[in-house]
Amino acid sequence: MELTPYVDSLRGSLAAAAQAAADDVREAADRLSYAVEPSLRLTLIEAFGDAAAEITTQLDGVSVDVRLRGGNPEFVASDERVTAGFTPPQPPEPPSPPPPPEADESMSRISLRLPESLKTRAEEAAAADGLSVNAWLVRAISQMLDGPQSGVHISLGRRVSGWVR
CATH class of the missing domain: 1.10.1220 (Arc Repressor Mutant)
Incomplete structure (x- = not known):
């Protein structure tokens, strides 16, 4: 899952909020948006991990994990019944x-x-x-x-x- 659109959305929101302020505040908001990007990505990944854990508790025998691939998170669902030797009737x-x-x-x-x-x-x-x-x-x-x-x-x-x- 590509996080860049979400990070760009936050940057756009910060820039829009700073439009009403002086030039130095707009510049600070722009620099702040780049400084916050790594923290925002980590926070989104943590939120995805929490969501995957909650979904796993609601599914019987299915585990949902968040894995990083190339710096981007991806959801992976595993049917534990199959890996445990479960065969359908x-x-x-x-x-x-x-x-x-x-x-x-x-x-x-x-x-x-x-x-x-x-x-x-x-x-x-x-x-x-x-x-x-x-x-x-x-x-x-x-x-x-x-x-x-x-x-x-x-x-x-x-x-x-x-x-x-």
Whole structure:
């Protein structure tokens, strides 16, 4: 992070304040702005360090540090869980295809009309699961009617992905 714009801003503020004074005061303010620069840079770095420490206390397992590179501070965030051997949980196994119907259970046929976009999405989802569209629809309907199986629950109208701790 480049500190020069902030130092220049302070210099500009001092020069603007000195404009109302005599020439010797303006000259003194200009010299003072250059003399204060190292102290101002150090104060800003300390403020950044305090801010990084406060942010670290609010984040679980993440550490934020301020490091100097070429005289300029930079923020570095480290996920301590990864460095401590933490591995994210593996996604659950996909549910198995629906069980075959019982021997005495007869099969029924149903005509289903779907918008083309929904049909395409169902075909893509079935292909991703390695199932036929029919088997995928049977599984989806079974899960909706019988409740979640193997930790999977289908909810209509919302798509959620990722991990939550």
